Amino acid sequence: MLGxxxxxxxxxxxxxxxxxxxxxLLGPAGVGKSALAQQLAHQPPLGRTPLWVSLADVATADSFxxxxxxxxxxxxxxxxxxxxxxxxLLILDGLDHLPNSAPLLAHLLAIAPTSQLLLTTRQRPxxxxxxxxxxxxxSTTAADLAxxxxxxxxxxxxxxxxxxxxxxxxxxxxxxxxxxxxxxxPLAIQQAASWVRVLSCAAIAAELRHxxxxxxxxxxxxxxxxxxxxxxxxxxxxALATLAHxxxxxxRAAATAVADLxxxxxxxxxxxxxxxxxxxxxxxxPPVYRLLAPPQLIPPAEAGARLxxxxxELVAGETAALRGxxxxxxxxxxQDERPNWGASVAVGGGAWGNGRAGTDGHGAVPFSxxxx
Numbered sequence: 001m002l003g004x005x006x007x008x009x010x011x012x013x014x015x016x017x018x019x020x021x022x023x024x025l026l027g028p029a030g031v032g033k034s035a036l037a038q039q040l041a042h043q044p045p046l047g048r049t050p051l052w053v054s055l056a057d058v059a060t061a062d063s064f065x066x067x068x069x070x071x072x073x074x075x076x077x078x079x080x081x082x083x084x085x086x087x088x089l090l091i092l093d094g095l096d097h098l099p100n101s102a103p104l105l106a107h108l109l110a111i112a113p114t115s116q117l118l119l120t121t122r123q124r125p126x127x128x129x130x131x132x133x134x135x136x137x138x139s140t141t142a143a144d145l146a147x148x149x150x151x152x153x154x155x156x157x158x159x160x161x162x163x164x165x166x167x168x169x170x171x172x173x174x175x176x177x178x179x180x181x182x183x184x185x186p187l188a189i190q191q192a193a194s195w196v197r198v199l200s201c202a203a204i205a206a207e208l209r210h211x212x213x214x215x216x217x218x219x220x221x222x223x224x225x226x227x228x229x230x231x232x233x234x235x236x237x238x239a240l241a242t243l244a245h246x247x248x249x250x251x252r253a254a255a256t257a258v259a260d261l262x263x264x265x266x267x268x269x270x271x272x273x274x275x276x277x278x279x280x281x282x283x284x285x286p287p288v289y290r291l292l293a294p295p296q297l298i299p300p301a302e303a304g305a306r307l308x309x310x311x312x313e314l315v316a317g318e319t320a321a322l323r324g325x326x327x328x329x330x331x332x333x334x335q336d337e338r339p340n341w342g343a344s345v346a347v348g349g350g351a352w353g354n355g356r357a358g359t360d361g362h363g364a365v366p367f368s369x370x371x372x
Contacts, residue, residue: 001039002156003138003149004032008039011133015045015089015116020131021109022117026124027135028273028286029224030187033120036135037091040118048089048116055094064104080111088115095121096227102126122228124271136276137184145172150179150189157193158201167201174201181208183287191219212291225289228272229296236268237296243275244290244297245307248339249282257310258303282336304344311341 014020025033041050053071058064069076105127138150145151154175159166182188192215195204242259269275275283321330
C-alpha cells in the first residue's frame with residue numbers, strides 16, 4: 001500500500017465512529033479504491049467480520065442478493081438471517097455498476113442493524129448516512145524517490161516485468177514525468193510500467209505525450225470512462241466536453257465562465273469523479289481520462305472563443321495589476337494560469353487581437369520573463 005498510510009489511518013478512525021453506518025471510497029477508475037478496501041478488510045474494526053461482495057457483474061436487485069449469497073455461502077432466502085446474526089463490515093466493491101442502488105442499500109442497513117457498509121464507487125451513492133472519502137492519486141511531486149509513492153510503484157512493476165534489466169538512475173526523470181502525466185493513478189502507472197519490456201522510460205513518456213491511449217488501452221480505464229459518461233445527463237456531458245479545452249488545472253471561476261456551469265451541473269461532474277480537486281484547490285479532469293482521448297472529450301468549437309475571452313481579460317487585468325504594483329499576487333496568478341491562457345491563444349486568437357488582452361493598444365501582453 002505505497003503512499004496510503006495517511007488514508008488508512010483516517011479511514012480506520014472513521015470506521016470506529018459510532019455514527020458511521022456507511023463509508024464510501026469515491027474516486028475515478030484505477031485510483032486505488034478497491035486496494036484500500038482490501039486493506040481495511042484485512043484489518044477490520046474490532047469485533048467486525050469482513051464480508052467482501054463484488055458488484056462488478058451486478059445490475060439488478062436479484063443479482064445483488066445473489067452476490068451476497070455467493071459471498072456468504074448461503075442461499076438467497078437465508079441472506080437476511082445471516083446478515084442479522086453479527087456485526088459485519090460489508091464491503092461492496094464497484095457500487096457504480098448497480099443502478100438505483102438507494103433502496104437496496106437502505107434495506108441492507110435495515111436487515112443488518114449492527115453492521116457497517118464500506119462502498120467503493122466512481123459515483124456518489126444516494127445514501128444520507130454515508131461518510132464520504134475521496135481517493136486521490138499517489139504523490140507525484142517529490143523529487144526524492146523515498147517520498148514519491150507513484151515513482152516507487154512504477155519502479156516496483158518495471159523491475160518485476162523486466163528483472164534482467166533494472167532501471168538506472170538516468171531513467172528517473174522520465175519515470176517522474178510518466179507518473180505526473182498519469183496523475184498518480186496506480187492502475188495507469190502499472191499499465192505504463194508494463195511497457196518497459198519493449199520501450200525505454202523516455203519512450204513511454206514520449207508516447208504518453210503524443211498518443212497515450214495505446215499504452216492504456218489494455219486496462220479497464222476506457223470502459224470505466226464510457227460508463228461514467230453514459231450515466232451523465234446532457235448538460236454535464238456538454239460541460240465536460242467544454243472543460244476539455246483546459247490543458248491544465250483550472251479554478252471553479254474559470255470553469256464556470258468558460259463552460260457556463262450551473263451549480264447542479266458542477267455537482268453532477270463532481271459526484272461522478274469526472275472532476276477531481278488537487279491539493280492546491282484547483283480542479284481538473286482526471287489525466288488518465290484525457291490521455292485516452294475519448295471522442296466525447298472533443299470540445300465544441302464555440303467553447304474556444306469563451307476560453308480565449310476569459311483568459312484575455314484575466315491576463316489584461318493581471319498585467320494592469322503588475323504595473324500597479326501588485327507584483328507578487330499577479331505573478332502567482334499568471335504563473336498558475338500560463339498553460340491555460342497559452343492554449344486560449346491557439347483556440348481563439350481573435351480575443352487576443354482586439355485589444356482586450358493587452359495594454360499596448362495592439363493586443364500584445366507585456367509579460368515578465370520570470371514567468372516563463
